[in-house]
Amino acid sequence: xxxxxxxxxxxxxxxxxxxxxxxxxxxxxxxxxxxxxxxxxxxxxxxxxxxxxxxxxxxxxxxxxxxxxxxxxxxxxxxxxxxxxxxxxxxxxxxxxxxxxxxxxxxxxxxxxxxxxxxxxxxxxxxxxxxxxxxxxxxxxxxxxxxxxxxxxxxxxxxxxxxxxxxxxxxxxxxxxxxxxxxxxxxxxxxxxxxxxxxxxxxxxxxxxxxx
Amino acid sequence: xxxxxxxxxxxxxxxxxxxxxxxxxxxxxxxxxxxxxxxxxxxxxxxxxxxxxxxxxxxxxxxxxxxxxxxxxxxxxxxxxxxxxxxxxxxxxxxxxxxxxxxxxxxxxxxxxxxxxxxxxxxxxxxxxxxxxxxxxxxxxxxxxxxxxxxxxxxxxxxxxxxxxxxxxxxxxxxxxxxxxxxxxxxxxxxxxxxxxxxxxxxxxxxxxxxx
DNA sequence: GTCTATAATCGGATAGAC
DNA sequence: GTCTATCCGATTATAGAC
Numbered sequence: 001x002x003x004x005x006x007x008x009x010x011x012x013x014x015x016x017x018x019x020x021x022x023x024x025x026x027x028x029x030x031x032x033x034x035x036x037x038x039x040x041x042x043x044x045x046x047x048x049x050x051x052x053x054x055x056x057x058x059x060x061x062x063x064x065x066x067x068x069x070x071x072x073x074x075x076x077x078x079x080x081x082x083x084x085x086x087x088x089x090x091x092x093x094x095x096x097x098x099x100x101x102x103x104x105x106x107x108x109x110x111x112x113x114x115x116x117x118x119x120x121x122x123x124x125x126x127x128x129x130x131x132x133x134x135x136x137x138x139x140x141x142x143x144x145x146x147x148x149x150x151x152x153x154x155x156x157x158x159x160x161x162x163x164x165x166x167x168x169x170x171x172x173x174x175x176x177x178x179x180x181x182x183x184x185x186x187x188x189x190x191x192x193x194x195x196x197x198x199x200x201x202x203x204x205x206x207x208x209x210x211x212x
Numbered sequence: 213x214x215x216x217x218x219x220x221x222x223x224x225x226x227x228x229x230x231x232x233x234x235x236x237x238x239x240x241x242x243x244x245x246x247x248x249x250x251x252x253x254x255x256x257x258x259x260x261x262x263x264x265x266x267x268x269x270x271x272x273x274x275x276x277x278x279x280x281x282x283x284x285x286x287x288x289x290x291x292x293x294x295x296x297x298x299x300x301x302x303x304x305x306x307x308x309x310x311x312x313x314x315x316x317x318x319x320x321x322x323x324x325x326x327x328x329x330x331x332x333x334x335x336x337x338x339x340x341x342x343x344x345x346x347x348x349x350x351x352x353x354x355x356x357x358x359x360x361x362x363x364x365x366x367x368x369x370x371x372x373x374x375x376x377x378x379x380x381x382x383x384x385x386x387x388x389x390x391x392x393x394x395x396x397x398x399x400x401x402x403x404x405x406x407x408x409x410x411x412x413x414x415x416x417x418x419x420x421x422x423x424x
Numbered sequence: 425g426t427c428t429a430t431a432a433t434c435g436g437a438t439a440g441a442c
Numbered sequence: 443g444t445c446t447a448t449c450c451g452a453t454t455a456t457a458g459a460c
Contacts, residue, residue, distance in 0.1 A: 163379050199371065206416075
């Protein structure tokens with residue numbers, strides 16, 4: 001509160017405005033889905049004239065695709081944290097931890113994904129059938145190897161991954177419900193870290209053999 | 213293909229039409245959310261003239277509220293399957309099983325709930341802060357009692373319920389993703405039953421003490 | 425390069441015919 | 443009781459001024 005120059009929240013550079021539109025679009029798409037989102041609301045949150053949005057992104061769908069691409073990129077980053085060379089306990093804990101951190105750091109991205117799936121994944125469908133399917137197949141092979149080696153209990157790896165995805169993404173997608181159940185306040189960092197530790201512990205206990 | 217009379221799918225009674233509108237609305241709200249849903253699409257799926265919809269339900273919001281009420285009722289039914297008088301293993305298994313069956317039997321209801329939470333729960337917010345909060349508080353007490361008795365490992369009950377909700381509802385909300393990863397086909401009954409058994413087993417192993 | 429004014433369409437809701 | 447015709451505001455997108 002001293003000699004800091006007052007920085008206008010409204011961006012003045014082209015890059016800054018594109019970024020502002022992009023972030024505004026993310027929040028609106030996450031909240032209302034593709035169909036429910038309006039360019040007017042996006043422009044309002046980006047603090048630009050409504051019509052001007054079309055100068056930076058030609059159509060609402062182009063903007064949505066740009067936003068979606070970005071979400072997929074982030075997903076792939078988290079996916080790479082599953083290290084097949086590590087032992088199962090370490091690899092699974094690291095992956096769950098990365099997914100939890102991702103849900104915490106970028107809940108909006110997770111919600112865009114959820115909303116896209118809810119309407120039948122018309123845009124990311126290809127990604128699901130190719131990249132995501134390849135990823136889970138290769139990870140299933142690793143999990144099966146660990147099961148054969150007696151390092152994990154017998155199970156269907158795919159349903160285990162569904163549990164991990166469901167549980168971690170829940171902390172982003174259902175944040176509103178958690179807030180309502182938490183006296184109207186978002187989870188504190190301490191609460192979140194406790195939740196993360198418990199999710200890792202419960203899922204590990206659930207798949208590691210008893211005597212380890 | 214014998215002497216069966218051809219039954220028109222379009223209902224002719226008032227009750228039948230209300231039911232048709234209601235079901236059509238459920239599917240459209242689940243797919244596009246409240247904002248993205250259009251009365252035109254609902255009327256189309258209900259096979260009635262668009263404007264006629266307003267004769268049965270005065271406004272889009274009134275229709276949405278009717279649909280939402282119904283979802284809450286179904287949720288309360290599943291909640292009642294958590295039997296505090298049983299032993300933890302039984303009570304938890306029964307509750308998870310009931311939630312899985314619910315996701316399978318009524319995925320649309322689950323998706324309406326998810327979509328409502330995504331936009332900040334403006335309609336069911338009250339329910340979350342009252343009925344749902346009461347429910348989870350009373351169940352937390354039971355879980356804590358079981359932990360003290362050494363029947364469950366130490367943990368925060370709330371995060372365990374979040375895991376159950378996340379995992380079970382995932383089978384409804386992310387069905388589109390599962391279909392894409394399953395060669396374009398929905399999970400068969402056999403696959404679903406296997407998934408259900410595994411979810412119950414993993415979560416139970418995750419919270420039951422080792423030596424039981 | 426940016427914004428104002430506006431076209432074209434869509435969507436929720438109603439009036440009034442049948 | 444049911445449906446047709448239609449109003450009016452909202453929404454996407456563009457044309458053209460500045």
